[in-house]
Amino acid sequence: MAERRLIRIDPVTRIEGHAKITIQLNAEGVVESARFHVSEYRGFERFCEGRSYTEMAAITARICGICPVSHMLAAASTGDKLLAVQIPPAAEKLRRLMNLAQIIQSHALSFFHLSSPDFLLGWDCDPQRRNIFGLIAANPDLARSGIRLRQFGQGVIEALGGRKIHAAWAVPGGVRSPLLAATRDQIRSGLSEAYAVVEQGLAVFKHLLDTQLTEELEVFGTFPSLFIALVGEGNRWEHSSGSSCRGLRVMNSDGCVLADGLSENDYGTFLAEAVQPWSYLKFPYYRPLGPDGGSYRVGPLARLNLCEQIGSARADQELLELRQRGGRVVKASFLYHLARLVEILASLEQMEELLHDPEITATHVRARAEVNCLEAVGVSEAPRGTLLHHYRVDENGVIEKVNLIIATGQNNAAMNRTVTQIARHYLCAERLDEALLNRVEAGIRCFDPCLSCSTHAAGAMPLHVQLLNADGALVQELSRG
Amino acid sequence: MTAAAAQPLLIGIGNVLRADDGAGYRLAEQLLEPQPQGWEVLACHQLTPELASAVAQASRVLFVDACMKVATDGRRYGLHPLQAATSTSGRNAISHGLQPEQLLSLSQQLYGHCPPASLLLLPGHCWGHSDQLSAETTQALAEALPIVERWKQGDA
Numbered sequence: 001m002a003e004r005r006l007i008r009i010d011p012v013t014r015i016e017g018h019a020k021i022t023i024q025l026n027a028e029g030v031v032e033s034a035r036f037h038v039s040e041y042r043g044f045e046r047f048c049e050g051r052s053y054t055e056m057a058a059i060t061a062r063i064c065g066i067c068p069v070s071h072m073l074a075a076a077s078t079g080d081k082l083l084a085v086q087i088p089p090a091a092e093k094l095r096r097l098m099n100l101a102q103i104i105q106s107h108a109l110s111f112f113h114l115s116s117p118d119f120l121l122g123w124d125c126d127p128q129r130r131n132i133f134g135l136i137a138a139n140p141d142l143a144r145s146g147i148r149l150r151q152f153g154q155g156v157i158e159a160l161g162g163r164k165i166h167a168a169w170a171v172p173g174g175v176r177s178p179l180l181a182a183t184r185d186q187i188r189s190g191l192s193e194a195y196a197v198v199e200q201g202l203a204v205f206k207h208l209l210d211t212q213l214t215e216e217l218e219v220f221g222t223f224p225s226l227f228i229a230l231v232g233e234g235n236r237w238e239h240s241s242g243s244s245c246r247g248l249r250v251m252n253s254d255g256c257v258l259a260d261g262l263s264e265n266d267y268g269t270f271l272a273e274a275v276q277p278w279s280y281l282k283f284p285y286y287r288p289l290g291p292d293g294g295s296y297r298v299g300p301l302a303r304l305n306l307c308e309q310i311g312s313a314r315a316d317q318e319l320l321e322l323r324q325r326g327g328r329v330v331k332a333s334f335l336y337h338l339a340r341l342v343e344i345l346a347s348l349e350q351m352e353e354l355l356h357d358p359e360i361t362a363t364h365v366r367a368r369a370e371v372n373c374l375e376a377v378g379v380s381e382a383p384r385g386t387l388l389h390h391y392r393v394d395e396n397g398v399i400e401k402v403n404l405i406i407a408t409g410q411n412n413a414a415m416n417r418t419v420t421q422i423a424r425h426y427l428c429a430e431r432l433d434e435a436l437l438n439r440v441e442a443g444i445r446c447f448d449p450c451l452s453c454s455t456h457a458a459g460a461m462p463l464h465v466q467l468l469n470a471d472g473a474l475v476q477e478l479s480r481g
Numbered sequence: 482m483t484a485a486a487a488q489p490l491l492i493g494i495g496n497v498l499r500a501d502d503g504a505g506y507r508l509a510e511q512l513l514e515p516q517p518q519g520w521e522v523l524a525c526h527q528l529t530p531e532l533a534s535a536v537a538q539a540s541r542v543l544f545v546d547a548c549m550k551v552a553t554d555g556r557r558y559g560l561h562p563l564q565a566a567t568s569t570s571g572r573n574a575i576s577h578g579l580q581p582e583q584l585l586s587l588s589q590q591l592y593g594h595c596p597p598a599s600l601l602l603l604p605g606h607c608w609g610h611s612d613q614l615s616a617e618t619t620q621a622l623a624e625a626l627p628i629v630e631r632w633k634q635g636d637a
Contacts (some may be wrong), residue, residue, distance in 0.1 A: 113530075136590050144591045151531040266518070346563065 003027060005429065012013055012441050015187040016066050017451025021419055021440055029429025036444060038281035038451050045402045053082050053397045059167050065165050067450055069102035069157060070382030072170045077241050078378030081171025082393060083369040090315035091174030091361035092242045097354050098160050099240050099380065100347040105153025106383035107340040110448040111201060112146020115337055117206050118442050140206065146196040152194045174366035177412035182465045186357050191348060202318065205332050205338060219376045219425045220443050221333025221418030226286050226307045229347035230381050235308040237346060249306045252285060255329045264379035269406065277471040284410045295413035298385025299447065300339035303349040305329045312349035318342040327429040333418055333446045371397045382407050384448055408449040418443040488522040489633055490539035494546045496526060501605030504543040508622050509599040520633055528579040530587055537592030540616040543632050547605035560628060563598040565589055599632065601625060
């Protein structure tokens with residue numbers, strides 16, 4: 001009789017951060033289970049303690065080189081609440097503008113740099129060529145377009161904040177500097193090329209979905225789950241907290257709204273976190289349904305599932321097509337890729353609208369106050385999903401406690417379910433090769449996880465250690481938590 | 482892109498939180514004040530594919546980076562001519578941190594133009610956590626400025 005066998009994919013490539021996947025085959029050679037293990041640990045929640053709340057935007061931005069804008073905006077939003085101020089209208093619009101730029105650059109990175117090599121070069125392409133450089137060699141026109149789209153998003157971030165990465169610009173009370181008219185015009189001048197690129201990406205990817213990627217739609221993480229995201233007025237697509245935001249919405253795969261208008265302030269009443277001993281990444285769930293029934297997805301697909309409309313013409317047309325392809329509530333995680341392209345288009349349209357708003361160049365961009373509240377929760381939609389920052393401070397504004405709920409963590413249960421579904425569909429003891437294992441990795445890439453952002457909690461970290469002898473037999477086993 | 486509009490480009494590379502590793506970045510920062518005239522200067526943490534368009538539009542490119550006494554590829558301090566890499570794929574293909582030769586290759590592949598390029602290596606001594614250059618590298622940076630000026634004038 002065959003023995004049980006463990007397959008390891010280590011590291012998982014073309015994601016942000018460090019992780020591995022293990023696939024357990026049973027004695028019959030059939031996939032029994034698959035797990036996505038996050039093997040890095042950051043600990044920001046602990047070492048922010050003792051710092052001033054005014055530093056949090058700069059410190060938490062350092063969690064990541066891809067998502068610094070998201071943390072900066074969530075931290076600034078939390079800081080607004082500690083001051084108990086309403087930020088000036090221009091500051092709110094400028095923060096929205098920067099978040100749109102962040103969505104554009106991050107989604108362009110995910111689609112063009114990290115994931116499209118799989119679709120365009122093939123699952124069985126030589127792994128040494130299956131990357132952005134292989135794409136450049138095979139399709140320089142599309143690769144150049146993708147690189148320039150990301151460059152456009154980064155350019156807007158730099159124009160607003162002075163730096164592409166780790167700009168110290170959003171602060172409690174607003175932003176540090178207004179937008180100059182000349183900079184506004186410079187950003188506007190780049191929009192037409194950016195539109196052309198995303199239209200090109202949409203055409204290429206939709207053609208692939210129609211012709212070559214039909215099985216992936218069924219197998220790459222297609223299952224019912226809950227979805228959570230912010231929504232705006234009229235249940236429009238939303239990406240930022242602020243005056244147009246109606247709060248968080250929870251929907252199931254049948255389109256039933258379980259909760260609406262939830263405030264981030266109360267997140268502890270509707271979100272809870274489970275832990276597993278084999279990963280540093282926690283497993284948040286929707287508390288009313290418990291760990292099993294309450295797993296949910298966040299990010300571009302969730303935002304598009306939860307909104308009734310985007311609110312701009314071209315993106316709404318693409319949303320309609322997405323729903324024709326995947327249903328009113330899209331369950332196929334593979335369509336996260338298409339959702340990213342739709343969100344890039346939405347971001348460009350909303351950016352254009354903001355740049356035509358006369359208030360965008362107003363010079364009053366910061367409200368000033370001292371600490372007026374000792375506890376606050378801020379929220380923002382990061383490219384990968386809903387991001388919550390929760391701070392408690394003393395009367396001098398010194399941080400006493402931090403909790404960060406990161407988008408990637410909220411997709412953890414869905415990512416594990418996805419790798420299991422793919423592994424069970426493609427793999428068995430007689431059918432194991434690199435191209436098939438790459439499909440398992442690609443299931444993770446649907447979610448575009450950022451693991452650098454996601455592993456912070458200290459003190460409650462479960463641990464499971466197994467000591468094996470040279471023959472692989474278990475000698476000793478220790479567990480904590 | 483027109484040849485008449487093309488200007489020399491200097492790209493200073495480095496991590497300014499890793500002491501002397503930030504020498505190239507610091508040198509570029511010095512050259513950015515006052516605003517450069519007649520050439521372009523970029524200070525970069527690392528080389529990424531987005532820089533290929535700036536390289537392709539330049540008449541000549543000078544990369545400035547720090548290195549240990551003898552770099553891993555055998556090069557020593559000073560000015561070295563560069564050629565575009567023959568391939569950007571393979572095990573060293575990391576879009577977070579390209580080598581100058583790979584960026585030149587991308588410039589050729591994506592934009593059909595790869596300008597003449599050189600690499601100026603500055604000596605580094607300290608590589609730990611610090612936002613300050615060592616005294617030796619500070620001195621080397623000052624001594625590099627005339628070399629950069631000659632390169633800018635087309636004499637190096």
